[in-house]
Amino acid sequence: MIPESFEYHAPQTLAEASRLIAQFGQEGKILAGGHSLLPLMKLRLASPRHLVDIGRVAELKYIREDADKIQIGALTTHYQIESSELLKQKCPLLPETAREIGDVQVRNKGTLGGSLAHADPAADWPAAILALGGEVEARSESGSRWIPAQEFFVEMLTTTLQADEILTAIRVPALPAHAGEAYVKFAQPASGFAIVGAAARVVLDDAGAVAEVGVGITGVAAKPYRAAAVEGVLRGHSPTAKRIAEAAAHAAEGVEVNADLYASAEYRTHLAAVYTRRALEKAVERAGGK
Ligand SMILES: Cc1cc2nc3c(=O)[nH]c(=O)nc-3n(C[C@H](O)[C@H](O)[C@H](O)COP(=O)(O)OP(=O)(O)OC[C@H]3O[C@@H](n4cnc5c(N)ncnc54)[C@H](O)[C@@H]3O)c2cc1C
Known part of the structure; x- marks a missing residue:
C-alpha cells in the first residue's frame, strides 16, 4: 500500500x-x-516518476454560461457541480449525476476533468457528457483542441488525450425549451460505481415528437458509449411508453457486454434496457411530454 517514490510538483498556473x-x-x-x-x-x-499537482491552478476551477453553452473548468469538483444553482437551472443532468457519485468525501475531492481523463468504464460522468453531446478541451504547449465526447473515450482507462495534454474544460449545451434530462444508475452497493448507468437528454418539437435525443451508457462495456440504436428508434416520433420501451431494448446493441462478479452479460444487458427506459421516461416527463 505504499507507492513508489516520486517527485512532487505544484504549479500555480496552467502555463x-x-x-x-x-x-x-x-x-x-x-x-x-x-x-x-x-x-x-x-x-x-x-x-x-513525477506528479504534477494541478490543485492550485485556479483558472481550471469555474462554471460559466456562454451563450447557449455551459463551460466547466476541469478542476471543478463533483460537489461544486452538485450544488451549482446555475447548473440546476441550465443543465440539471450534471448536478443529478454528481449526486450519484461515491460519498461526500469523494464528491468534495474528485473532479470532473479527473474522472473523464481516468475513463473508468463504470464512472458516472461519461454517460452524462455523452448524452449531452459534450466536448472536452485538451491543451498542450503547442495549442488547444476541442474533442467531442464520442471520440474521447477509446478503451478501458484510455482516452485520446496525449501524454503532453491537460484536460482543461468541458462544454455542454444549456437546456433549451421543451427539453428534459435524467441520469439513473444501478450501483454496486459497496463502491457506488455503476453496474449500469444511463443518461438521457430529450428535446421535443412543437408537436410533442422527439426532435433531439442523446443517450449515454456506462458500466456496460469496456468504454462508455452513446446508444445510437436507441436514439434512432425515438428520433422523429412521439415518445409514448411503448416506443420508449422499444427503443430502450436496443441499449446494449453493438457492444461487447461486460460480465463480472456482480452481473453476468445477460443480466447487464437486461439492466441496460431497464435503466435506459427509466432515464428516457424521466427525461420525457421533464420535457413536458406525456
Ligand atoms: C471510495 C470511492 C468511491 C467512488 N465512487 C465513484 C462513483 O460512484 N462514481 C464515479 O464516477 N466515480 C467514483 N469514484 C471515483 C472518483 O469520482 C474520482 O474522483 C474520479 O474518478 C477521478 O477524479 P480525480 O479528480 O480524483 O482524479 P485523479 O485521481 O487525480 O486522476 C485520475 C486520472 O486522470 C488524470 N487526470 C486528472 N486530471 C486531469 C486533467 N485535468 N487532465 C489530464 N489528465 C488528468 C490523472 O493523471 C490520472 O491518470 C470513487 C472513488 C473512490 C475513492
Missing part, C-alpha cells in the same frame, strides 16, 4: 503545468482530486 507535463512526457502524471490516481499508485499499478 507552468503544461510546461512540466511536456517536460516529463510518459514519466509524468497529473494529480487532480487524487481519488483514482492515488489508489492506483498505492497498488503500484501506476508509478509515475
Whole structure:
C-alpha cells in the first residue's frame, strides 16, 4: 500500500503545468482530486516518476454560461457541480449525476476533468457528457483542441488525450425549451460505481415528437458509449411508453457486454434496457411530454 517514490510538483498556473507535463512526457502524471490516481499508485499499478499537482491552478476551477453553452473548468469538483444553482437551472443532468457519485468525501475531492481523463468504464460522468453531446478541451504547449465526447473515450482507462495534454474544460449545451434530462444508475452497493448507468437528454418539437435525443451508457462495456440504436428508434416520433420501451431494448446493441462478479452479460444487458427506459421516461416527463 505504499507507492513508489516520486517527485512532487505544484504549479500555480496552467502555463507552468503544461510546461512540466511536456517536460516529463510518459514519466509524468497529473494529480487532480487524487481519488483514482492515488489508489492506483498505492497498488503500484501506476508509478509515475513525477506528479504534477494541478490543485492550485485556479483558472481550471469555474462554471460559466456562454451563450447557449455551459463551460466547466476541469478542476471543478463533483460537489461544486452538485450544488451549482446555475447548473440546476441550465443543465440539471450534471448536478443529478454528481449526486450519484461515491460519498461526500469523494464528491468534495474528485473532479470532473479527473474522472473523464481516468475513463473508468463504470464512472458516472461519461454517460452524462455523452448524452449531452459534450466536448472536452485538451491543451498542450503547442495549442488547444476541442474533442467531442464520442471520440474521447477509446478503451478501458484510455482516452485520446496525449501524454503532453491537460484536460482543461468541458462544454455542454444549456437546456433549451421543451427539453428534459435524467441520469439513473444501478450501483454496486459497496463502491457506488455503476453496474449500469444511463443518461438521457430529450428535446421535443412543437408537436410533442422527439426532435433531439442523446443517450449515454456506462458500466456496460469496456468504454462508455452513446446508444445510437436507441436514439434512432425515438428520433422523429412521439415518445409514448411503448416506443420508449422499444427503443430502450436496443441499449446494449453493438457492444461487447461486460460480465463480472456482480452481473453476468445477460443480466447487464437486461439492466441496460431497464435503466435506459427509466432515464428516457424521466427525461420525457421533464420535457413536458406525456
Ligand atoms: C471510495 C470511492 C468511491 C467512488 N465512487 C465513484 C462513483 O460512484 N462514481 C464515479 O464516477 N466515480 C467514483 N469514484 C471515483 C472518483 O469520482 C474520482 O474522483 C474520479 O474518478 C477521478 O477524479 P480525480 O479528480 O480524483 O482524479 P485523479 O485521481 O487525480 O486522476 C485520475 C486520472 O486522470 C488524470 N487526470 C486528472 N486530471 C486531469 C486533467 N485535468 N487532465 C489530464 N489528465 C488528468 C490523472 O493523471 C490520472 O491518470 C470513487 C472513488 C473512490 C475513492
